[in-house]
Amino acid sequence: MVTPQQIDEYLKRVPPLPEAIGSSLKHLGEGDLAAAARAASADPALIHYLRRIVNSAAYGFKRELKDPIQIFSALGIQRAKQLLYAYMVNSVAPKEWSYFTLEGDEFLNFQLSFMKRWEKIVSTLKIDEKFMSAAAIMSAGLIVADAIFADHASDVALIKESGDFDLDTILERVSRLSFERLVASIAEKWEVESDVIRLVSLAFGKEECEGGTLCEPARFLHLLLFYELSRPAMLEAGANSFISFNPEFSMPVIERFEEITGVE
């Protein structure tokens, strides 16, 4: 159905960081928001995206932010980084989804909600803010899944009639690869910090995780992903079975998660 060669071809087609974003991220790494904003200004599509997002209800700034320097200053270093990666993820998203029945802004809304809630968890738990980008990176998994299974929707539907298979399990059984690995490959291509990539990998919930500093954040991120994938739009789009949910992995943080996110 899907061969490792086809997946390799797909990964080769994922673009590296454009110069404007690479340079902007470099300046953010140095803590220079103004220089980062100036570098980002070289990409009008990026600025258009940032204006749209920061002026949405999700960010709730009191006045409209237009100027790139204003935007970057209002966001701060880590949130700006997060949005640059979110922009990259959106840039590889399909215009029309083939496997998942996502329409219009549904993916964008999912990603935004995922990032905002993750921000809240990061700040409440006082996790290092550099991990804020993890949710944006993780959302790339859905795009990879859609690309890989685009031409196999009917085959997958038939396989899923035989059992409650998630796409990751099918991928692993036919190609010995997993979305966790594919997302990590893309993140590496985009020069994401290695411990952020490690957190994203752990948050797929497939590895034993005991005691490490990334363990608890990974449990929260895994749980949050499935909170977002349980929303009606994502359920109806078939995204709930993107990867396998691991209840045991999330169980230690469920009560705290409910408190932070206000789930009742």
Place this chain on the structure above:
Amino acid sequence: MRPVVKKQKIALFTPQGFLDGGSATGLITMQDMEFTKSTGVQMILVSMKKVVFFNKNGIAILLDTMMKLQKEMRATIGFCDYNRKQYEAFFNLFEGEIPFSLFKTLDIAMLFAGGRSSKEEGEENVLVFNEDSTQRSMQAIEIYDRGYNPVVVQTRDEFNIRAQESDKFVEKVDSTYLGFMGSRIAAKTRGNCVIYYLKGFLDGSVTEQFDVIYHQNCLKVGFQLFMFDATRVSSLNIHAANFFSRLSTAGAEYGALIAIVGLDMEKTPKAFVEELEDAGIMFFDTENDFFTDEIVQSMTGGGSSVKKDRNRLTKPVVARLPVFVEAAMGTLQMMTNIVAIKGDMKIQPFVASGEDLMASSVAFYGDIEGMITLAMPKKLVQKSCMLLVGEESEDDEVLSDALSELVNIVAGKSKTVLQEAGVNINITLPRSYTSIEDLSATLDGLHGVQVNFSFDQYPFTFYLSP
């Protein structure tokens, strides 16, 4: 979310993550409801295996949809695959007044849905415990009605002790709650025989309680022995007698034998018995008498007279042969990532090719009718079912089930392609064979199209029969 249909008995929804007021609205859409209705299943369940959070609002929204299905399909609705904490949460949320059923595992649900096959003759014990005495009795009765022997214990401690004797029980039922149960006649399969369990006074309502589609599907895939266990029947009236008579006549073209076992002859009007005997129905005192009867024994290998009057393929079926062959080849290639090499194709009786073979069939009906059989060596079954099973299993039962799923996928794929061409078919439940001799006996006397393939060194046979 599309449900997975388990053994044509249970439609199972398996959401992952959260089941709250927001998510529940998107779980079962209108299309999912239509699909579920088209399956004609007896149970509609939501698995809680991968649900980490649920609240009353979410369950109430979901129930609203499920109850609509229950009303239209007269099906049992509920939840399964939960842990003890979730089980207790259901009672707390609904303050003890639960309007649905709860099954600790899918296997337990399948026991109540009558979708389990039995391997051996004789008593099959089911251990039962519930804190509530009414539930204990109710569950014991339902289990008994399905042909099992309930062993009821009064305390949790006793249950835990008895549960350790695992070889004595085919199932251990606890943390299970029966709400409204559908009133369909329970059925289970044993080898080549389908056993139905009847109870009470049989009148015209037997027509509504009997799952005709399931019965027809069994006939189409070659089941020939149908035993009605009437040991718990008080008597029957003319409407019920007519029903059995019609059933026997309809099964005659498939060479099917219908037997009624354990009916109290003193309470049954002689005229009814004579009428039923004239329709070809046989009567036995006990299950043992039935299974040791010479005629019955001659048919337990699968029989040799499937559809005697229709032993050749019709032109419209042959015209669609490429669709079925492509679907079989495509599915196997998809499952194995091995390129198939097509061999010879002939109209002929089925000829087994290769050693250590396993086989499974599925029948289709509608605009065209026929049966697809796939036969291949166990090694190829292991390879092709890895995607479904997850590993190269050695377990024959696991492989047999996976092969049935594989043949189901082939039929499903064919159905989709045919539908696009304006040809509508329905597919039956798949049937796997205990041996290749069993398959050969079922296909004996038939002329179908046999296409031989090879996948690497393994032979693979596709057979399309009337």
